[in-house]
Amino acid sequence: MSPRQSLQAFLATARNALTTPAAQRTAPLTFVVGNESADLDSLSSAVVYAYIRTYSPPHTLHIPLSNLPRADLALRTEMTAVLKSAGLVPADLLTLSDLPELDPNDTNWMLVDHNCLTGPLKQYAGRIFGCIDHHTDELSVSQSVSLRVVEPCGSCMSLVVEETRQAWDALSREVEGGDAADEDEKLAKIGLASILSDTINLTAKAKVREKDPRAVAFLEAKIRDPVFDRNQYFDDISAVKEDISSLNFRDIFRKDYKEWDESGLKLGISCSVQGFDYLVAKAGGAASLLDDLASWTQERGLDVASLMTTSHPDDEFQRHLLVWGLTDEGKAAVERFRKLGVELQLETWGDGALDDGANRSAWRQYNLAASRKQVAPLLREALKKS
Known part of the structure; x- marks a missing residue:
């Protein structure tokens, strides 16, 4: 199995796929996108799912797309904090502002944290090949797609982890210019953040389902940092998320x-x-x-x-x-x-x-x-x- 890239290098590769001239671009492009609220769960689920599927057979590049304009990304202060914990910055993410004009037939779309394309992406609704979601089923995604998971869960990320845990564990232990365990830890921190945020650190009993604590345990096991504290991590993210004092x-x-x-x-x-x-x-x-x-x-x-x-x-x-x-x-x-x-x-x-x-x-x-x-x-x- 060929080495995988670091998380940052992977995001750069995804960006290059979009900036390559149309005549030189390999079609179809495969996208993973969350819902238009572009909250922590949507943004994180797209990144984690896209990374794991890109480096799993058949090794098709999956481009994680943040479903918002570039200017609005600055409002997601909690995502900025989570990215920092993984050695990334908001500029590493791809947004709607980076999406070139594409023929829908030259694209494929995987939905996470929603099951119906809306807004400017609605034109691609006929090219959806799968979805993972924890919202009400809007019956928009065909039952015949290759992967269709729509079920109640505290966080969509928990469903993403459930669907990818075997592929994740089977990823190459080699990373170009880096350490696989380090990249796994970065990815795990991104995934853990959205689950903890959505389930109030697994204390929201009405929301938490069996797959939520199971996903948390799986992700925590990939974090080697000896001083990492899940409760403190949740508190830090919550403090940033709840501070809207500077916003109009x-x-x-x-x-x-x-x-x-x-x-x-x-x-x-x-x-x-x-x-x-x-x-x-x-x-x-x-x-x-x-x-x-x-x-x-x-x-x-x-x-x-x-x-x-x-x-x-x-x-x-x-x-x-x-x-x-x-x-x-x-x-x-x-x-x-x-x-x-x-x-x-x-x-x-x-x-x-x-x-x-x-x-x-x-x-x-x-x-x-x-x-x-x-x-x-x-x-x-x-x-x-x-």
Whole structure:
């Protein structure tokens, strides 16, 4: 078996494949891409899966693509911290800004952390050959693809590890100009970060599945650093992730944002790592926060906007949820959502400080197991009936 490259050299090789003139480019190009929120789980899953599959038979180059523009990568501060632990920087990653104009027939696509291509990549939907995901099955990826894993799990990375652990262990022990164990450790730290972040260090009992602790054990075994401490690693990543003090509200709303077109209507959901109390205080009042959110909804042309938050006041995990109908159809969808969302165990937040009594409501959500993976399908169902 031929030697593999270091993780950094692999990313450089992937970049070269995209910058090679079309006439000299080997087709089709094979991509691995996460969802458009481009969170830590999506970004990391694409890198880990692409690296392992590239150096496993039949040794086809898999290009990990971050599903966001280059300028937005700076907002993923937690990914910057994780990359640093692996000796990498954000500039090593490939983004939508690096994607040349390609004939869809000259591409193949593997989806991780989602199972339906959206946005600017939607044109490639007919070229999907597989997916690994832990969200609701949108039935967009054919049942006949070579690999189709769609099942509940705390982190998509755990499913990636489950699917690649044998291939990973079988990788060549030779690395060009480096040590295989060092590269395995770098890759393991990237993988471990997303699982710990998504499962709150395996303590989110409602989210954790059997494959999550199994993946953590597999990855930890590849870390040789004698001073590495998993709990400290999680704390360090969380501290960076939850610090949004330097961001303006437009950046907060787009930092972890997903958008859907449903029955000709547009739904956008932003997720924040700080609760409504923090956001209202940062804005200088409820009205100012709503003004900033309104500007964002207008920029995106939304029919329904939602803002979801997670926070840990006094070490208590909380979820907050705001839903806002912005058009006549959107307002009707919000009214239907109120009935569909009973399972979320919603209670009015802040004595209605963010409500308008009809089209916009903010709640504390007591069903802590329901993240965007569960809330988005309810909102989309409400939109379908418009």
